[in-house]
Amino acid sequence: MAEFGRFWRVIRVVARVLFTRVLGWDVRIEGREHLPDGGAVLAFNHHGHVDAVFVAWEPVMERRRPVRFLAKAELFRHWASAWLVRGAGAVPVERRAAGGSSRAHAYTAAVEALAQGELVAVAPEQTISESFELLPFKPGVARMALEARVPIVPVIGWGSHRAFTKGRPQRPRRRLPVVIRYCEPVVPRPGESLASLVGRLQTRMAAELDDVQRSYPDTPAPGDDWWVPRRLGGSAPDHERVVAAHQARFHARRSRDDGLAS
Numbered sequence: 730m731a732e733f734g735r736f737w738r739v740i741r742v743v744a745r746v747l748f749t750r751v752l753g754w755d756v757r758i759e760g761r762e763h764l765p766d767g768g769a770v771l772a773f774n775h776h777g778h779v780d781a782v783f784v785a786w787e788p789v790m791e792r793r794r795p796v797r798f799l800a801k802a803e804l805f806r807h808w809a810s811a812w813l814v815r816g817a818g819a820v821p822v823e824r825r826a827a828g829g830s831s832r833a834h835a836y837t838a839a840v841e842a843l844a845q846g847e848l849v850a851v852a853p854e855q856t857i858s859e860s861f862e863l864l865p866f867k868p869g870v871a872r873m874a875l876e877a878r879v880p881i882v883p884v885i886g887w888g889s890h891r892a893f894t895k896g897r898p899q900r901p902r903r904r905l906p907v908v909i910r911y912c913e914p915v916v917p918r919p920g921e922s923l924a925s926l927v928g929r930l931q932t933r934m935a936a937e938l939d940d941v942q943r944s945y946p947d948t949p950a951p952g953d954d955w956w957v958p959r960r961l962g963g964s965a966p967d968h969e970r971v972v973a974a975h976q977a978r979f980h981a982r983r984s985r986d987d988g989l990a991s
Contacts, residue, residue, distance in 0.1 A: 748782070752902070754888075759908065759910040764848075768842070769849075775855075776889075784796070784884050797817075797820065797842050798820070799822050800819040800820065820834075820838045843874075844879075854866065855867050861956065861958050868923050878917070880914035882915075885934065885938050886908070887908045888905050888908055889905070908941055912934075912937050
């Protein structure tokens with residue numbers, strides 16, 4: 730199991746001071762008993778720019794356990810994030826055609842970490858959902874769990890997107906309630922197919938996300954309901970259109986990558 734070194738001790742202090750003291754966010758943890766002592770995949774809904782902080786909140790803040798992330802390779806090349814992802818031991822994932830070997834390396838590194846009892850956090854959607862609903866899941870999370878023979882712990886976050894998310898001004902709003910729910914693990918069944926495990930995971934996370942959204946301890950001010958999904962009466966972008974645009978970008982990128990590889 731990875732050591733909780735100096736980097737993590739510093740991050741632990743900085744994150745607590747920044748979010749709970751400076752910004753005054755009310756961080757509410759639910760289901761902490763569902764985090765196992767051994768290896769597990771932490772599968773989180775991707776709805777904002779600081780999701781990684783809160784996915785790791787309970788392990789890092791309370792249990793002093795490091796969390797490995799699979800992160801876009803671009804983050805390792807950007808001055809503002811490179812030091813953070815490198816210090817955290819994140820695994821770079823290249824999304825372009827030339828990055829096929831990089832993706833394979835990232836997958837292998839993640840499986841090895843899981844087998845050694847570490848926590849590996851992955852967003853099955855692989856990108857921020859602008860509708861704040863779940864996008865279609867990629868199978869990597871389930872494949873890792875099946876190969877490493879570890880459970881998947883769904884982690885539902887809600888609230889931090891009101892300050893930091895895609896397509897909106899980045900405003901460090903004060904006194905936001907932020908909910909992090911660690912859900913009952915989804916354990917691969919003997920002989921279970923990849924498609925079955927992905928389906929079970931997405932169904933579970935959709936139900937848990939709906940429950941967290943409905944029980945969230947704050948309501949939008951008049952004219953400020955952009956952060957609430959339309960399904961719940963808010964004015965967030967239409968989910969079907971967001972999914973369609975996401976799939977169009979995915980297919981365009983794949984076609985471009987196929988062209989580069991040929």
